[in-house]
Amino acid sequence: MSSADTAASRSRAAAPPRGGFAARAPSPRALLGLLLPLALALGYEIAFRLGLVEARLLPPPSRVFATLAELARSGDLLTHASATLARVFAGFVFGAVAAILLGALTGSSALARRLLDPTLQALRAVPSLAWVPLFIMWFGIFETSKVTLIAVGVFFPVYLGVMGAIASVDRKIVEVGRVFRLDRVALARRILLPAILPDVVIALRSGLGLGFMFVVAAEIMGASEGLGYLLLDGQQLGKAAQIVAALIAFAVLGKICDGLLAAAARPFLRWQDSFARAGGEG
Amino acid sequence: MLRLSGLSKTYPNGTQALADVTLDVPQGEIVAFVGGSGCGKTTMLRLIAGLEQASKGRVELDGETLTAPHPAVGVIFQEPRLLPWLTVAQNIGFGLSALSRAEREARVEEALLRVGLAGYGGRWPRELSGGQAQRVAIVRALVARPKVLLLDEPFSALDAFTRASLHEHLIGLWEAHKPTLLLVTHDVEEAVTLADRVIVLQPKPGRIFAEPTLDLTRPRDKVGHDFADAKRRILAALDGSLQAPSPTRPREEIAGAWW
Ligand SMILES: Nc1ncnc2c1ncn2[C@@H]1O[C@H](COP(=O)(O)OP(=O)(O)O)[C@@H](O)[C@H]1O
Ligand SMILES: [Mg+2]
Numbered sequence: 001m002s003s004a005d006t007a008a009s010r011s012r013a014a015a016p017p018r019g020g021f022a023a024r025a026p027s028p029r030a031l032l033g034l035l036l037p038l039a040l041a042l043g044y045e046i047a048f049r050l051g052l053v054e055a056r057l058l059p060p061p062s063r064v065f066a067t068l069a070e071l072a073r074s075g076d077l078l079t080h081a082s083a084t085l086a087r088v089f090a091g092f093v094f095g096a097v098a099a100i101l102l103g104a105l106t107g108s109s110a111l112a113r114r115l116l117d118p119t120l121q122a123l124r125a126v127p128s129l130a131w132v133p134l135f136i137m138w139f140g141i142f143e144t145s146k147v148t149l150i151a152v153g154v155f156f157p158v159y160l161g162v163m164g165a166i167a168s169v170d171r172k173i174v175e176v177g178r179v180f181r182l183d184r185v186a187l188a189r190r191i192l193l194p195a196i197l198p199d200v201v202i203a204l205r206s207g208l209g210l211g212f213m214f215v216v217a218a219e220i221m222g223a224s225e226g227l228g229y230l231l232l233d234g235q236q237l238g239k240a241a242q243i244v245a246a247l248i249a250f251a252v253l254g255k256i257c258d259g260l261l262a263a264a265a266r267p268f269l270r271w272q273d274s275f276a277r278a279g280g281e282g
Numbered sequence: 283m284l285r286l287s288g289l290s291k292t293y294p295n296g297t298q299a300l301a302d303v304t305l306d307v308p309q310g311e312i313v314a315f316v317g318g319s320g321c322g323k324t325t326m327l328r329l330i331a332g333l334e335q336a337s338k339g340r341v342e343l344d345g346e347t348l349t350a351p352h353p354a355v356g357v358i359f360q361e362p363r364l365l366p367w368l369t370v371a372q373n374i375g376f377g378l379s380a381l382s383r384a385e386r387e388a389r390v391e392e393a394l395l396r397v398g399l400a401g402y403g404g405r406w407p408r409e410l411s412g413g414q415a416q417r418v419a420i421v422r423a424l425v426a427r428p429k430v431l432l433l434d435e436p437f438s439a440l441d442a443f444t445r446a447s448l449h450e451h452l453i454g455l456w457e458a459h460k461p462t463l464l465l466v467t468h469d470v471e472e473a474v475t476l477a478d479r480v481i482v483l484q485p486k487p488g489r490i491f492a493e494p495t496l497d498l499t500r501p502r503d504k505v506g507h508d509f510a511d512a513k514r515r516i517l518a519a520l521d522g523s524l525q526a527p528s529p530t531r532p533r534e535e536i537a538g539a540w541w
Contacts, residue, residue: 172363178333179357180377181350190376194367271367271406 059241067241091150099158107166146218153214154207161203165196288339299325301487310460314477322488323466356423362415364407371403393421413444484523491523
C-alpha cells in the first residue's frame with residue numbers, strides 16, 4: 001500500500017510481539033485437543049487386542065495405519081489424493097471466481113441486485129446434489145460434471161459472503177475515502193477491498209469446505225480414481241480399513257487446504273482483533 | 283476567506299435542515315458553532331466538505347466555489363474513523379499519496395511527535411484509546427495542510443480530562459499553519475476555550491441566531507471573570523435560540539407533511 005510502510009514496519013519491529021501471533025508452533029494447550037482422539041484410538045486398539053471387539057466393521061488403528069502406509073508406499077494414495085485435489089481445486093477456482101464477480105456486482109449495485117439476486121437465490125434453493133442427473137446428461141460422467149458440481153457447491157457460500165460483505169461496508173469509512181478524494185478505483189482498492197477481505201476469506205473457507213463435501217459426492221457417483229473412489233471401493237470389497245484410511249486422508253487434506261488458505265490471507269488480516277483471529281483459525 | 287452565502291439544504295425527504303446561512307470567515311479564524319441538536323450543524327459542515335450538495339446558496343473558498351471534497355478542506359468527524367487495516371502511521375499518511383515516500387514519512391513522524399504519539403506509528407487503531415485515536419484523526423486531517431478544517435463535535439465522546447488535553451493539542455497544531463477551524467460543539471465551555479467567534483444556531487430550519495461577543499485574550503484564562511461572562515452570554519443566546527418562534531414553514535416542508 002502507498003502509505004508510510006517502512007516507518008510502520010520499523011516501529012513494529014521494535015514493538016514486542018503481540019497477540020497469539022508470534023508463536024506459530026503449536027502450544028501445549030493446543031496439544032490438549034489431541035488427547036481425546038489419541039485415548040480413544042489407544043483404547044480401541046487395546047480392546048481389539050483383547051478380543052473385545054469385532055474388527056470387520058471398525059478396524060483397529062494399527063490396521064488402518066498399515067493400510068495407509070501401504071497405500072502411500074504403492075503410490076496409490078498420491079494418485080487418488082491428487083485426483084481429488086485437482087477436482088476440488090478446479091471446482092473451487094471456477095465457483096469462487098464466478099461468485100466473487102457476481103457477489104461484487106450485486107453487492108455494489110442495487111440494480112444488479114434486483115436483477116440477479118432473486119434468480120440466484122432461487123437456484124440456491126435447489127439442493128446442489130439434485131443437479132447431478134442434469135449435469136451427467138449435459139456433461140457426461142467424467143471430469144466436467146464433477147467439477148461443475150463442486151463449483152456449484154463452492155459458489156453459493158462465497159457469493160452470499162461477498163455480496164453481504166460489500167453491502168455492509170461501513171458508510172462512514174467510505175466517506176473518509178470521499179473526503180480524501182479517492183476516485184472509484186482507489187476507493188475500491190484502498191477502502192472497499194481491505195474492508196471486505198475478512199468476510200471474503202471466511203466465505204472462501206466455507207466454500208472450500210463445501211468443495212470437499214461435493215467432491216466426495218461426485219466421486220462416489222462414479223470415478224476410477226480419487227479418495228471418494230477409495231471409499232466406494234472399500235465398501236464394495238468390504239475393506240473397512242481402506243474406508244477409514246480414505247476418511248483420514250480426506251480430513252488431513254481438507255485441513256491442510258483450509259490451513260493454506262488461511263495462511264495466505266493472514267498477512268492481510270494482521271490488523272484484526274486477536275479473538276477474531278483465534279476464532280477464524282478454528 | 284471562507285464565504286457561505288445563503289447556504290440552504292432541504293433533504294430529499296422534505297426536511298429543511300439549513301436555511302439561508304450567510305457568513306464570512308477570514309483565513310485562520312477559529313469559529314465555533316453551538317446549538318441544540320437538529321439545528322443543522324452537521325449538515326452545514328457536510329455542505330462545506332462537499333459531502334452533500336446545497337439546495338440553495340453556495341460555499342466559496344478564496345473565490346472558488348466548493349461543490350465536492352476539496353484538497354484544501356479537511357474533515358474531522360465525531361468518531362475517529364481510522365481505517366482499521368492501516369497502522370497509525372499509514373492512517374496519518376493516507377491522504378499524502380501525492381508526496382514522495384520520504385517526505386510522507388517525515389511528515390507523519392513530525393505529526394506523531396506533535397500530538398505526543400511518537401513511537402505509536404506501528405500500532406493498529408484498535409490498540410489506541412479513544413483520545414489517542416481522535417488525536418490520530420486530527421493529525422490525519424492536518425498533515426495535508428488544509429486551509430480549512432471542519433470539526434463535527436470531535437471531542438464529545440471523550441471524558442473531560444482527555445478533552446482538555448485535546449484542546450491543547452488542537453490549538454498547538456493550529457498555531458503551526460493557522461488553518462481556518464470550523465468547530466461544531468454542544469459544549470459552551472469548549473467553544474469559549476477554543477474559538478475566536480462563537481455562533482449560536484437555532485433549529486427548524488437551522489439558521490444563525492446570534493453571535494455573542496467574546497472579548498477574550500489567548501491563552502484563555504478559564505477561571506477569570508471575562509471567561510465566565512462570555513460563557514453566560516452564549517448560554518443566554520442559546521436559551522433565546524430555543525425559545526425563538528419558528529418562521530412560517532417553507533412550502534416544501536408543508537407539502538411533505540400535508541397529512
Ligand atoms: N440525510 C438526511 N436526510 C434527511 N434528513 C436529515 C438528514 N441528515 C439530517 N437530517 C435532518 O436535518 C436536520 C438537521 O440535522 P443535523 O444537520 O444532523 O443537525 P445537528 O448536527 O445540528 O444535530 C435534522 O432535523 C435531521 O433530522
Ligand atoms: Mg450533528
